[in-house]
Amino acid sequence: MVVTGGWSDKAKEAGAANALIDQGADVVTMHVDSPATIIQVAEGRSAYSIGFQSIEAQQLAPKFWITGLGFTWGPFMTETAKSVIAGTFKPAMVREGLGQGMMAVAPFGPAVPPDVRTLVTASADKVGQGFNPFTGPVTDNTGVVRIPAGESWGGDKMGNFDWYVRRRDR
DSSP, rough: OOOOOOSOOOOHHHHHHHHHHHTTOOOOESSSSOOOOHHHHHHTOHHHEEEEETTTTGGOOOOTTEEEEEEHHHHHHHHHHHHHHHHOOOOOOOOOGGTTTTTTOOOOOOTSHHHHHHHHHHHHHHTTTTSOOOOOOOOOOOOOOOOHHHBBBOTTTTGOOOOOBOOOOO
16 A cells, blocks of 8 residues: 555656556555546556546546446535525535445446456445445454444544554455
8 A cells, every 4th residue: 555645646646556566466546536647557557446536437447447436426416506506505524425326336347257246236235225334343454443343433434544454364
């Protein structure tokens, strides 16, 4: 993992993607404002990418794209505009996802086998229907239990993570 310390720095993003690939990563993903740089670097280096932000990003990586999550802002923005016009708009922090229609799984790339597509789609449907993957016990990469058994974290805590989840053994 590489942290660039910013949301939109193409040079750092390209450097991070190249460094990971140089170290043997064959799949990269990101959490940045625009995934284009990282997806294009991966494609150019014959590494796979999993996108974020856009369900249209596959066009940047026609050969080595896997899938990703993308925002589908249309319905939310329409409702927001209607509330502004009606004079009822109230500013608020909004965190919505698959279940509320604000996010969608991007199309799959050509290398993703049908059985994997089925598993990913079923998992996304499960989350969309209310399953919370942030239900304990969840242990961080140093062995500390961060979410105790039986406790679930919602959108109110999603911006407070300053730790990484421990890797599961295969």
